[in-house]
Amino acid sequence: MAARVTKPESQSDILPGTLEMLILKTLTIGPMHGYSIAQHIARLSKDVLRVEQGSLYPALERVQKKGWATSRWRASPTGRQARYYTITAAGRKHLGETSTAYQRAALAIARVMRRA
């Protein structure tokens, strides 16, 4: 069954595709649940990048669908069951590719901005 969803999945402050990259990067630290992924991104970006839950969870579904991450329910430190996401080998590979491309683009933008 092929479900083609053409509508934009969400409106995000973050550039499309970047959220997945940030999620994957965060997951390289270790398995994490959705809330801590959001916390992590917010903390590292000094609250500049606020991940809306409305974008986060669909994005988590998306990375699973692509096979970049898997999820499992297990006990969190408080004892409650939480859904932990783990990055897969394919996810790491994708992360490598996108971060290289991202850095190249960011560098290029920076150069243009400096000259102009």
Next chain:
Amino acid sequence: MSMLDSLRYRVRALFHPGAHARDAERELRFHLDLEAAQHEHDGDAPEDAEFAARRRLGNKTVVAEGMRRVAGLAWLDATRQDLTFALRGVRRAPGFSLVAIATLALGIGSATAIYSVIDGVLLQPLSIVHPDRVLELQWTPSTPPTDPLQLTVLPVSVPQYRRWQAQLRGFSIISASMPTHGESLGRAPSRALLSSLDTHIRQLRVSKVSANFFAFAGVGPQRGPGFAGVNDADAGRLAVLSDEQWQRLYHRDAHIIGRTIQLDGTGYEIVGVMPHGFSFPNETQVWTGLGGPDFDRLVNERTLVLTVFGRLRDGVSPEAARAELRTNFAAASAIEPVLRDYKILSPNVRKALVERASLPLMAMAICVGFLLLIAAANVTNMLLVRGMSRRHEVAVRLALGAGRARVIRQLTTESLVLAGAGAVAGLGVAWMVTRFVVDQHAIDLPRRGLIGLDASAVIVCILLAVVIGGLCGALPAASVSRDAVESALRRETARHSASVQRRRLRDALVACEVAMSVVLLAGAGLLLKSVRGLMELRPGLTAEGLLTGSIGTSLPESDTIANRAMADAIAARLRAIPGVAVASVSTTYPFGGAITFASGVQTPDVPVTDTVGRYTAIAGIDRDYFRALGVRILRGRGFTTADLGRTDVAIVNEAFAQKYFHDRDPIGQRVRIEHVSFEIVGEVESTRTSGSRSAADPATFVPLGASRIFQLGMVVRVKRGDPLRLIPSVQRAVHDAAPAANLFDLGTLSTLLAYEAAPQHAYLFLLGGFAIAALIVTAVGMYGVISYAVSQRTREIGIRIALGATPNTVRRRVAREGLGLTVAGVAAGGALSIVATRVLRSMLFGVAPGDPTVLAVVAILLAAVALLASWIPARRAAAVDPLIAIRTE
């Protein structure tokens, strides 16, 4: 591994949508709680913390929906919604749904059934190995018969078969099978009465085959040696059973090999059982050896008895083999002038089968195609009508923001649900139709054993349901949703114009239905008229009370005197049986016995050189032959006892007199047949079966003593009762008179005649069934449309009545509408049927496609049905209470 992880995710999402939803719910709940805890930690009051967390998350349902959309579940949700909605719709209008489902079941079921038949007959592999390397070798008259319906493919004579075996290099094996009265003529293979240990008699389909037959087929018996290592001469009393008959007659007896099976009173040793599914040629149930003394006597070039198959030698192309056949036949014709009357045909065995079956299959396919179209048109119409009453609901949905595509999809789902239910019921219909076609041995289908509803038929059924359901639903759905959009915008005026447009569509569909019904009914009508014509045709004899059979004599053909003495002795014994009124023993009997043709018929006005293609069937008969059969003598006389001693007198039939004497009185004329001169002393009525479409063949009868005798035909007329009752005494009488003679093919002449007429009956039944179904469906469609039109115009009618219109005028007005549609449909259908019924041409007798009587009857019938279909709504219209009517809307 990404593929695998991804796949696992998708499969889980798809097959456990509930689990996916629960997970999302739990995950978001967990998030909320942590978020709230965080806020509380930051110093908020618990209620505020919860509220702040909720605010940050936004609409939880929307988030969950977003997750589901990513997971590809939104589609599933919508579909489930549509299905629930559709099922509710189906339940809410049970009458409507039932009619729609029944209509679709008829259409889809019949189409599936005919697909199964075509699949079994044409698409399944033959039971012999590499059928593409097998040619069927046939004869055909070198001068094409004037009547195109006369048989054009003839069996082959034994000497020709022997020549081919000895001379042809392009074939590795040439094999023969003998149906006693010629399956190539479109009749059943030899029938044989099986008198087994139990008392009742069973008819088996027996093919006598040459000893190399199974080697030729490339299929060996599953049990026993078969004919391996046996030569033709020794195979004459051996039999091989089909798997099916091993089961039916012997219950899979493990010690079957070596037992004896009694066929026509003669014992055959069982030497093999064929594997399941092998029934070549033509659904054979028992194979017996072709050889033996009876066979060796069939040395006449003109006695056409064999179906011959040749397997191409490795590396030889069919073209090369055909070229060799042509050269060989030309050389043989130079020596044997008789052969000049024939040409060789050598189609591939599969092609020969397909050609024989393609016409009836095409006729059936056209019928079901029309039935399917009628059903589809009808359901479309019903949905259009139903869509009208849902216009309001659709308008509301659109107003609430549903996309038009979404609404169309939902409405289409409903028709798909109907089509799905129709397909399930249709499988039942298909099963019944398939059973009927398979059981009707009269429908000339090869390989009927392979016909059945299999997986591919079910797939076809499902595909048909999807296509028909989609088509039937999409059109009304599009129409309703467009209409609803307009009516929402522009109320009354827009609705009026849209409804006019849609009414045209409905009317066109009904007219199409009527037109297609006309075609189906016209086809059925033509067949009915043919059958009636054939029934009224005098068969030229009185078939009731006749027992016929063939007797193989054991005497040399040249010994005419001994043969005649034997025939007389048998006839005398038969006459002595109590209950026998007349008995005759001749060289043949109508519709069953061996056919011998002679050519070179010369009449006084034809020059000697010009006799090619002037043929006649020729038979030697005794004094009682015509009396036993009940054949009328038209001119002159039958043979007297004195005539029987002569060799220069002949009796001809009416067809002979017509063809060679152009209806002038032939009595006293002399005729030369193959250089022997006869004086014609009598003319008898031509015998032909009530089923045979062709004109009777010219026939000449000579005294038994003047004919070469290689086989005898027995005709016994009983005084009263069932002729089959006399079978034991007849068998005894023949055995007593001639212990070495072999009696076979015993049966009643009525059975043979019925067999000849059966194809028309079977087709009539099938086509008639389809036509009646079409008529009912059309009537329902017309009723639906007209009663809907009435219900839409309740107000107008009420006003008319209030203003003084009588119930009669109202009724007439409504009925006229239905008639208008009928007239248009009948006109179109009549024109179409003239073209479409051409495929039936070869099955017609005494009536041509486009027969005015048939068309008139069909038109009247449809008009009557249309009147009936509009009468009920018309009556309802006339009963409208003006007060209530004006208040509606």
